[in-house]
Every structure is written in C-alpha cells, then in structure tokens.
Amino acid sequence: MLPAGWHRRFEHRAAEERPLAPLTTFRIGGPAQIFLEPENVDELAEAIANLRRGGIPWRVLGGGSNLLVADKGVRGAVVSLSRLAAVRRSDRLLEVDAGARLIEVVRIAASAGLGGFEGLAGIPGRVGGAVFGNAGSRYGAIGDLVVALDLMEPDGKLRRVVPHAGFFRYRGSDVGDRIVVRALLAGSEADPRLLRAKVRDLLRERKASQPGWVGNAGCIFKNPPGHAAGRLIDAAGLKGLRAGGIFVSERHANFFENDGTGTASDVLRLVDAVRDRVRRAHGVELEMEVRRWE
Ligand SMILES: Cc1cc2nc3c(=O)[nH]c(=O)nc-3n(C[C@H](O)[C@H](O)[C@H](O)COP(=O)(O)OP(=O)(O)OC[C@H]3O[C@@H](n4cnc5c(N)ncnc54)[C@H](O)[C@@H]3O)c2cc1C
Numbered sequence: 001m002l003p004a005g006w007h008r009r010f011e012h013r014a015a016e017e018r019p020l021a022p023l024t025t026f027r028i029g030g031p032a033q034i035f036l037e038p039e040n041v042d043e044l045a046e047a048i049a050n051l052r053r054g055g056i057p058w059r060v061l062g063g064g065s066n067l068l069v070a071d072k073g074v075r076g077a078v079v080s081l082s083r084l085a086a087v088r089r090s091d092r093l094l095e096v097d098a099g100a101r102l103i104e105v106v107r108i109a110a111s112a113g114l115g116g117f118e119g120l121a122g123i124p125g126r127v128g129g130a131v132f133g134n135a136g137s138r139y140g141a142i143g144d145l146v147v148a149l150d151l152m153e154p155d156g157k158l159r160r161v162v163p164h165a166g167f168f169r170y171r172g173s174d175v176g177d178r179i180v181v182r183a184l185l186a187g188s189e190a191d192p193r194l195l196r197a198k199v200r201d202l203l204r205e206r207k208a209s210q211p212g213w214v215g216n217a218g219c220i221f222k223n224p225p226g227h228a229a230g231r232l233i234d235a236a237g238l239k240g241l242r243a244g245g246i247f248v249s250e251r252h253a254n255f256f257e258n259d260g261t262g263t264a265s266d267v268l269r270l271v272d273a274v275r276d277r278v279r280r281a282h283g284v285e286l287e288m289e290v291r292r293w294e
Helices: 005-015 043-051 102-111 127-133 194-209 229-235 264-282
Strands: 014-019 030-034 058-061 067-069 076-081 087-090 095-098 146-152 158-161 177-187 246-248 256-258 291-293
Touching: 005 014, 005 043, 014 256, 030 058, 030 067, 043 146, 043 177, 067 146, 067 264, 087 102, 095 102, 102 194, 127 177, 127 256
Parallel strands: 030 076, 058 076, 067 291
Antiparallel strands: 014 030, 087 095, 095 177, 146 158, 146 177, 246 256
C-alpha cells in the first residue's frame, strides 16, 4: 500500500504493484510493491525522506540493463530516476543527471568534440547505473571521466563528492547505499568528426559480436582475473545450453538470452549450470556481474 497522501502528492508518478519486467532489458521479474518516479531532485529528496520515515526500504532503478529482478517482484519501493535526465555542457565538462541515457551522453560528447566518452558507445542504461557499476569496455570506463558526483545520502541530503583514488574499480564503485543524482564528466578536446566515426565503428563492432539491447542483461559474469568469461564458457562447449526460456547466446557466450518465456529462476538455474561446468573444465570460479533484486 502506498503511504497515506502519496497518491495526491506524487499523482501519476507513484504506483503500487508496478510490473518491473518491461523496465529491464532482460524483460524478467515481478512487480515493485511501490514505484516512484520523482520529477526533480527536490521530489527525490522528499520521497527518500518519506520512505525513511515510513521504514520502507528502497532501491534505485536506472535503465534496468544490469538487473535480474526476482519472479515474485520486490518488497518496498523502487525509485526510478528516468525523469532526471538533463545534460549541460560547460567547456570540457558535461554535467549529467543520473537518469540521462548513456548513449545520449556519448552522442552529445562526440558532437561537442569531447573525447574519452567513445569507449562507452553501445552500453545501454543510464548514467547513474553506469557510475554505480563503473560501466566500461576495453576502451575505458566511466569512472575515468568522473570529476565529481552529486550523491544523495540515505537521509536525503545531497553532497558533492570528488572521488578518491580507488573509488572506482572493475565493474564497481564506492557509491554504496547512496544515490547518484548527477555526475560531472570531463572530456579531452578532439575532432567531432573523428569521434562520431569512432562511435559508429564501435556500435557496428558490438552489433556484430553481441545480441541487441532487449532480451538479455549484458555480460552475466565478471571477467575473472586473467580470463575472459565468455571464452571460458565457449571453450567449455556451453553455447546454446538452455534452462527453460533462457539460453547461452550463440553470439557471445557471456550473454544469456531470453526467448520471451524466460524467468528469473531459469536464469539462476543456468547460472549454476554454467558456473559448475566452467569450474570443472577450467578450475575457474565465475562471479555474477548482473545485480540480483529479490
Ligand atoms: C546488450 C548489453 C550490453 C552491455 N554491455 C556492457 C558493457 O560493455 N560494459 C558494461 O560495463 N556494462 C554493459 N552492460 C550492462 C549495463 O548496461 C551496464 O552495467 C549499465 O551501466 C547499467 O546501467 P543501468 O542504468 O541500466 O542500471 P540498472 O540496471 O538500472 O541498475 C544496476 C545497479 O545500479 C544501481 N543504480 C542504478 N542507478 C543508480 C543511481 N542513480 N544511483 C545509485 N545506484 C544506481 C541499481 O540500484 C542496481 O544495483 C550491457 C548490457 C546490455 C543489455
């Protein structure tokens, strides 16, 4: 149940039992007990303060491209930042709200002649999720570009933080239980034509080597030190292995694809099977990269 008065306060920006599957790229998962989509930072702070007062746990949703939501859904509140999506440019800096789509930011940077963002081309999701998980590729990660972050503390207070050395690591950060509200990203001066061409090349490269943006959640496993998870899975002969409606992608073995009927429990059964077979074949332990909400 939404706390009393919330329907009036947040109008259509609050809902109960909102299905989450359509908000994830995997298209999997049950509803959020409470769903909130604040329109601006003040409304976000108010929502967080209300949730805190009510003792209601919350999670933040970005683009849902690195998530496996449980089939039964999640208790408490899911706060989506999709309406906080402004991008402002000042000299060599982009000030980007957490709900901005990463691909938009990459395109804006390329057109503005800001280099350093191209390596993020083709990564779905939003800037807050990318910062939280330090999204990146072999051409660089978003943490390399971050000059400062506006983080909302669990008490609803906003603080500007300059990340210390070690704040960002491989597919992780020290964001912890704070909410990324805004990121200040710095690029280097470069020729917009070359940047746009590089972005196009990288998007083409991905299209040829990975499934599209729907029906999967990107790489299921982190790359273990010194190995590529996809190669280990492929070498163990697991492409095409299936559990219910989920199967190991033929295009890229570190992607699991949903044939449209898959469930979270199918994904977890396949995760167990793949981990087991890779352990036996290579003696390497795979760790999940995709975040689980349950
Ligand atoms: C086809 C495909 C290709 C991909 N390729 C790559 C790749 O090359 N490299 C890569 O790193 N990833 C890749 N991914 C995974 C995914 O796109 C990235 O991890 C992305 O950065 C996740 O962002 P999101 O907004 O979708 O986060 P979500 O999936 O919505 O959330 C992920 C986590 O971040 C937290 N979070 C989200 N927003 C915030 C916020 N504002 N503040 C605090 N926490 C927050 C959530 O609570 C959750 O724990 C790929 C995914 C797909 C589907």
